[in-house]
Amino acid sequence: MATANKNVFLIGPGYIGLEVCDRLLESGYNVTALVRREEAAEELRHRGIKTVMGTLDDKDTITQQTALNDIVFHTATADHLPSVEAVIAGIDQRASKGKQTIYIHTSGCSFLSDKSGGEYASDMIYSDKKPADMDARPDDSSHRGVDLAIIAARKRLGQQAKIFIMLPPLIYGATKNGRLSIQIITLARFAMHHKYAGYVGKGKSVWGLIHVEDLSRGYLTMLHWLESSPPEVASEHPYFFCENGQEISWSEAATMIGNELKAVGRITDATPREIPESQYGDLFGMYSPTVLGSNARNRADRLRDLGWKPKHVDIRAAFRTEELPILLQEGEFKGYDKAVASGSG
Template sequence: MTGKGSVFLLGPGFIGLQILDELLKDGYPVTVLVRREEARAKLEKLGCKTVLGSLDDGDVIRKAAAAADIVIHTATADHLPSALSILDGVDERAKSGKSTIYIHTSGCSAITDGGHGERMSDKIYEDDKPETIDSIADNAPHRSIDLAILKRRRELGTKAKISIVLPPVIYGVGKDNRLSIQIPTMARFALKHGFAGYVEGGNAVWGYIHVADLARGYLAIVHYMESAPAEEVLADPYFFIENGEEYSWKRAAEEIGKALHKAGRLSDPTPRQIPPELYSYVFGEWSGPVVGRNARNRANRLRALGWKPQEKSPWDSLASEELPIIMAEKTDFNGYSAPVAS
């Protein structure tokens, strides 16, 4: 193959647009799955091709995956049919002697513990020790989709190179002023209810990553998977991407409270526990796994490849970039109900 391999990208949203920018800057020809006709022109103006369809359009996804050297799924961690359609396309290529790189986006909710945020966990998952990640419960968040991918990965063996990325808390302002989910949702809750809140005990911790550092991490994974032997890629399916910073959910609420108090939007910056009857204003029944439990991890594999985080800290980003956007919003926020890829 001469030049850069062709890429099929699903999910041109907060994560996907940032990855698209990195791919295009690096010279990759990219085709993007797009749901709405009106979005095609804007994406194509960036320099990529588009194919019209939703995650439920299995034949569209399968054909596009079969035509691509590299497939990256960032649309959601919880849509099994689209992942299986990609794998069907990967299988078609394998039968014709062509290898495919497939990177699926899961999330660190998969490694959350069973506690209720009473304390920081001693358990730290490391991506160069895949057996520890393999040991998580089959019913953990996102895990049913990950397990289906891992099953097909074993069946394909060295005929395809398949990896799963598990991002932690993502922050920063992405392309088109897009924002992430977890911390902005907590900030919107604070603005609506008049206090910065945390779920459950508040002492559980997660890692963090800026969306721009995340996208550069995906590109580093692509480069690695292109050059590494298939046998080496097959030995470990997982990549974490974290910047070395860990914070409790109570600390997140404290930072939100301080920033909104300084902006004159909260009279008292002191964080408080969110009562269960208000969970519908954060993540509903998933509030605990998404913003309440421990999910500690280390991106050893990316660091071994030479990747390093470069962006500002989460709280500098929150105060200077994200909160001004959130405070200017005019819609009435009533919680986050969509699937969360975190």
């Protein structure tokens, strides 16, 4: 049975967050989620999740809920500073009353991305047991501005809060309610619309991979470690990766998409080819070379040391059995019209 010190506030019960909610409920936590639509709130309440209505810009609501809960997850986006500042304000309120908080924030491996533009596979592989390599990343790296605000807060708060950052790689797999990820899915929608599977540049750059359910278990592994650790753990470096030991180049991803779409009759030629800049508007616009053409290679050594292991099918099996059936039911192509971020709210 959940106890008073197992109260969780989760921001962003979307693609990542809903899976995290499920793992939390399975482990007996009381979960309250920030929700912006009543329809979504009704679904969450049916699952046993309490809800508060609001958006990422409702700073007072986020601060208040943080102050009321022992544990906070932010899985909505890696790039919304005001909501993070609101969480930190709530942690400050708790600290002023002698209450410690666990805060796990979602960043993303775009933070590691280079300017290869698909031209080559990098030899640089980051380990979360070597934080100096991440500390050396430029301050203008993706998500870095928000991450630096979190790092500044954890230094100021010291042992009053355990604040850590999860950096997922390329996430794949469908959630139980049919939600899909971003990068591979956008490429697949592009392929169905333009009738060919494509990649940016030469498609040689490489990313690490993780199934969304394995990722959610990674969050819970972090949480259990933080709960069982002494206050001094707050001074350890904040970064955690979560990858399954597999990687994929963007040309390999296009080949996978092309083969599967041809098999179901959505395209006639499975041969992948370079996407011209004139069509980037149907991907991620000016950010396409970073989101779909960079290298971001890493190893989740810390989670493995804690006993976490990936369990789910590889990206090819998941695309065929989980994602493609959902994609084939979608309506008119509209491109990716949201802010480019690592989470979903």
